[in-house]
Amino acid sequence: MKRLLIASTLVVMFIAPVFAHHSPAAFEASKSITLTGTVKEFRWQNPHTWIEVNVPNEKGEQVLWAFELTSPTYLVRAGWKSNTLKPGDKVTISGRPLKSGEPGSAIFTSVTLADGRTLGERPARLGGEAK
């Protein structure tokens, strides 16, 4: 299992910052992380959906990461449903980590599901990321 990949070269891929209702100040604007782990919880709710994923660290310990997503209003337009993820699902998930380097939180950018599908957040016309 791929553990932790700091993909700072993905700057070009992720141009526009995701505008969560939380301040983006704490999060990297041009760096992305990609983690592979197991879904602990997927909460389908407003104003933001979130995914909690257990990711093993170098010591083999499980580290809980919370990814903040946008509203279901936009997620459904990007192919999501409330049952897209369930506890136990294996996912590879990307997002913008905290500038502090503190693990555990990121602003979501995309996820690759066990069936190979990759889902983003929202269409560009609704503030989605330019790609």
Add this chain to the structure above:
Amino acid sequence: MNMFGRTAIAGACAAAFALASATLVAQGRGQAAAAPPAEPLSALAPENLSKPRPKAPFDLTGNWFVDTSSGPDAWRFGPPYPKLTPKAQKEYDTGMKLLKEGKVYKDDIGQCWPAGLPLIMTRYWPTAMIQVPTAVYMVSEFMNSFRTIFLDGRAHTDADVVVRTPNGESVGHWEGDAMVVDTRYFRGDHHWMDQGGASIPAGEQLRIVERIRLLPGGKQLEIAYTMTDPENWEGGWKSTKRFNRVNDIDIHEVECLPDLNDHLKSTRSKTQVQ
């Protein structure tokens, strides 16, 4: 004392009691005998809606989403920013310093405080607008923030009566092809003109004048803002935003609930500075 005498005394007492009671009631109301003014008609009163008025140049009814084609910062009202007062400059400098350190300064919106005008209009959420002859009702999907623009000719509420709010009190009128809206009476705390670094506060003296036009074709809305707040910046802060009509999105109930922040480590971490 005979019967006539007792009756006369009883009658006099009753008259005196009635007079005293009437005086007390009048004093209790703070008015002697003046009739209270008639309550003005509400914006949705049939008698108000049906009053003869010139035809409105346009109808904003629909769902609108800020136009993001200019870039990811389309929601922001600066930079450039106006010259800030020392008080506001101190907040701004603190926010920018902490931004460079990867820290969040006074993220009230993130902690579920209402965004307030003008930011509520440019959140990445749709705003539903319903226009009637006497008003425009707006509901942002984000936290279902509510706003009314009164168009029935009323004046702003007396400053001693009004309840200050994050979206203020909006009174508009028509000028040619534009709806001109004057918004005052903002609540002066936990209200910011930006988020995520440029921490410019909005105070009770904030006043926002919007010149709203529906662009040809009816698919785009333009709002030219002039914002003043002598407590926090000098002169008029100008900015123009466009909004796109979105016909395939409805707005829904959206509450900001504590469990969101509870589940996000970032909002509980040392990156937060109050």
